[in-house]
Amino acid sequence: MAEETGLFVYGIVPSDVEPTPDAQGVGDPPGEVAAIRHGELAALVSEVGLEEPLGRPADLTAYQELLDGTAAVAPVLPVRFGTVVTGPDAVADLLEAHHDRFAAALDEFEGRAEFVVHGRYEERELVADVLADDPAAADLARQVRGQPEEATRAERIRLGEIISQGVELRREAENRKVLDAVAALVVDSAARAPSSELDAVHLAFLVEADRADDFVDALEKYAEERGGLLRLRLLGPHAPYDFVDAHQLVG
Template identity: 70%
Template sequence: MTDEQAQPADEAGLFIYGIVPSDVEPTPDAEGVGNPPGEVTVIRHGDVAALVSDVGLEEPMGRPADLTAYQTLLDGTAAVAPVLPVRFGTVVTGPDAVQDLLKAHHDQFATALDEFEDRLQYTVHGRFDEEEMIGDFLAENRSAAALADQVRGRPETESREQRIRLGEMISQGVELRREAENRALIDALTPYAVAQVPRPPSSELDAMNVAFLVATDDEEEFVRVLEEFAEQRRDLIRMRLLGPLAPYDFVSAHQLVE
């Protein structure tokens, strides 16, 4: 590598968090990624702007503290203004590159920001209680219950095939119940949400995992209906609500420019 090709280890770039309206100002205590955390600033063009902070081009990203800083900044911003999250880890060489991005896609960004005004993401995640789920499944499936009786108390080496088959049947039962619970959740909350995005399960015992885009005027009713839904299933499913959040599952500035 020649001297011209060599890149100084301490060369800095700009980490982009999200696109916001041009009148947004980061709070004085806002902290960015990096060690030590970078100061969050704004680069503006017309009606839109980008939240950025300095970061070393050679500095590794992806520490838990970095992801926390990224989410904290975007979620805090979403509470007071629309924001289009930029994919975590997006780093450019400097202010000119950010200006070029804002200039080239100004109208797309401005339109999207208008669409997300007064809208926030809530993510609903639920996990089956394993013992309750299996008990319900065996009570409803005679074949599986008979197979469970056959393997109960027998050494694993003598009942391996039956145990494998029973495991497959239970897994299929969980999958079918998960699909049904996701549909039920979406049906219950759709009247109080602008949009919804089913998310892939994060574990075999996931009962539901859905992101909802909710208008601020509907937040209270959305939460009330969700609490009723969760109460009806409290013995079978442990549910939790994440939010309000930036609309990660509904928009990305990268999606807008591709």
């Protein structure tokens, strides 16, 4: 019996967007990407087996590369990873039901891209900074230094709690400082959850294409000012993953 198939939906684009011949979708082997059109809109899709497990690193990479590559040349509304519908008619129904809302959202994202700023503290410098600001923590650090772990277990736990609280407070302040540094250069921002206890900054920004260079310059200046305390990474340009929820896309 032939395997039942469905259509994996990547994102919504203007109707004149055409997938490149070498565009590859999710699955093993990768599916061929096509555009299903309705009115002013199109959905980028590829065929997948309904029993095929999705979510491998290669699938996530294919999903993001397709959307980011599309966003470099046209506005795109990413649809949540893993959205699979029964066939072309279901895609057309989706586009028809939400046509005006999707078209307005595409207009909003025209000429804009997402950038993600991810900063992580240097652990040694961070701990030294917390101890310098907190005499009680510094005293605990002196008590446990060179002592057996079992004999100073309670002190070490307390010291860890104080350092963790200090990191959280510094993270909140760091995010505010980065937001202030680029506020005049961005359209919107969204906070992302920390990916590590040493995370200093994790923010997504929506930026006009003609302001991207100024945005990058402002972040580079900020990173220089923070010296050796943290390492800052800038990722992008990407499709606007962190900003489409406001439009309640399916998935």
